[in-house]
Amino acid sequence: MARVNFTTGRLAAFACPPDKAQAFLWDSGVTGLGIRATPRGAPSYIFQREFQGKSPRITIGAVANWSIPRARERAREMQRDIDQGRDPRLVKAERQAEDEATRAAARSAELTVGQVWAHYLVDRKAVWGIRHHDDHLKLAKPGGERATRGTRGRGLTIAGPLYALMGFRLADVTASVVEAWAAKEAKTRQSSARLALRCFKAFLNWCAEHEEYKTQVPLVNPAKTRRTREALGKAAAKSDVLLKEQLAEWFRAVRALQAPVMSAYLQILLLTGARRTEILDLTWKDVDTRWKSLTIRDKVEGERKIPLTPYTAQLITTLPHLKKNPFVFASATAKGGRITDPRAGMQAACKAAKIEGLTPHGLRRSFKSLTEWLEIPTGVVAQIMGHKPSATAEKHYTVRPLDMLRVHHERIELWMLEQAGIEIERDAAAINGNEVSLSRAG
Template sequence: MAAKKLTQSVVKALEPRLSDYVEWCGMLAGFGCRVRPTGSKSFIAQYRVGGRNSPTRKVTVGTYGKLTVEEAREAARAILAKAELGHDVAGDRAKQRAEMTVAQLCDEYLVDGCGHKKLSTIATDKGRIERHIKPLLGRKRVSEVKRADVEKFMRDVEKGKTAVDEKTGKYGRAIVTGGKGTATRTVRLLGGIFTYAVDRGYIETNPRLGVKVYADGKGERFLSGDELGKLGEAMREAEIDGLPWQLNEDAKAKHRPTNADSQRDMISPHAIAAIRLLLLTGCRAGEILNLKWQEVDFERGFLNLSDSKTGRKQVLISPPALQILADIPRIKGNSYVIAGEKPDKPRSDIKRPWKRITAHAGLDDLRLHDLRHSYASVGASAGMGLTIVGKLLGHASPATTARYSHFADDPLRLASNSISETISAAIGQNSKADNVVAIKSK
């Protein structure tokens, strides 16, 4: 089917897909509109210099909305005409870009190199760029950055050279830390930015190649049955009676005990509910904290999340989780399940109540994300199968769920246990009398 001539109406009607694609113009060969998964559109010109066997080159002409289709077509026509005369516009631009600073490259990457990423991921990338990459490498020219520079950058971030704790606005506070984990994740982002530069022809090799990053150090922690009991008891005490208050002279007034007479610190029912929901759903903290009432389907037992790490997803929730949701106090004018202090805003985090509860339970080393690991480990230990566990967690890849394989009993072991328990029950040597099937007498 012949391509249509690109017009304002044709470009406006182009819908985003899961990956980038180009709608080519049927009137001018080599002129097209590239559409990103985010919905952003830009005009491009594609050509060859040096004959049919030479590689194709692409040049971004401009952004839809800033240029009309006709303006972009005329600009593309000029680029294509120069290519016919042997003039490589893309090559000229690449040489110029190689002389731009790392800060300028980062700015371009956020506009043109993140089309495949979610908005929340782009926001995280922007934070790492502004807080770590620009302060340490921003002034260097892209062509000057070497492997040794990237290695030094990683060490500097790890040592905390970019760490900061400052107030942002009336309510916010920016706390930027160093450490090996931060250094590793930021270097990986930096590598992605330089990969973008290589793909665009700005530089020939990625200076991040060969740099050994620190191990993430994300040791996985799983709650035992006894620890689950301790955590549950601490939450009940925090909600009903309050936790014994420990004096902290630096604490703000709002963080001092709400009941000064008995010196007990009452924890918000919304914070308690958030922790219980994390335990009973296996959701990520952000998914629960940003959950809206309109996303809760009480009738069918689902959370219809509009956004998550893997995009839109539906979470199956159990009757105990539904009961927790039903018991959460609703705040008038606030559409969020875990309501925050500001009007129609969610609670930003539950770090403080979590720290208080886990300390009281004697589980100081427990992280919030470990609740998700524990949910998965219980499912795998119960013989549900990693495929089922992965679907409950919303994993996009089976490889992600494979970390819980050591909890899943081998099918042969499960069969062996079932047979031996049945025989043990028949001969009166039963250790699990309530969970066996008796052998029927003939």
């Protein structure tokens, strides 16, 4: 092979003849260093020397990207690898892997919390419920959009509690950063900040277990510090509950609401003891009028069946069916197709009934508390409400079919309606058909 001393001019003048598939030019300064050119491709530096009876050809890089001295030094490195019995192809592959790892580490170090948070939500969506996923979206939302309510007169939506952390590099999230965030959030929204902190701790735990991000977070979760917990405080136990003597006024006010869907929803929320969104998410497919049951999707077992009691059935059958809308408590204007926030209706009813501080979740608490008057078995109430069994016998040995729950649940409903002054009219046909007819007391 003819060799020439590589110079910038010679390299610029070298080209592959159009009648050949490739052409080579070899350097006289470093044995094994050459240039390969093709009719269409740009010339590249190559290195070719005998190794273990073969002559592997290894591409160094494009002539346009490598200077002559740098290409010669790389060729000498490859020759040293051969002299030491190492395959220069394997050495090159190892070097490329190391370079890629270095670049990946550099990219990872620049990732923001917001970028990793988005990956976290995608990764966990399959194992989360819809509500839990939506909560995470709201916690990190930017805010600043035009709104007509719920912004305390500002006219713009408020950023979620975690939004302030989204711009930080993940590598910069330290205990002091989280503590400063907690101290600020505690001044305006302590309750939602506590939820945000729990979610953020879980997020950082996920990062610590994820290969791509574990080098960017400390060994000790920075969201788990005493100062952060003290800044946000402990959640006080809620005690809002309907008393037995308040049932009459509360039912009267709720039944007088101008929105029949909201009226039915609030009554059913109390009479079933279900969680707020469990009833909101009811679809017509979940209502079995033949076997008198409701199928409820819950956060404990995934799904449970409870009795469709007579008065609840009557309320549901009076609700309108919106075209192509699957929800029982449908809304023609809501984006999701159903009512989303029952607080306004609840507040209006409580104001009319002169009952202060009662929330929609307080109705679930009321169901449990009011059953104490009837001495209903605790396990029955827990199964209707969707609470986890609290004892070994309940978990493994007690199986209550729907008809057994119905006996107790209908008794609970009947007692509440009697306390509310809602008369129950029965006749022989109604009794034989296991149905009751209810009307407002005169």
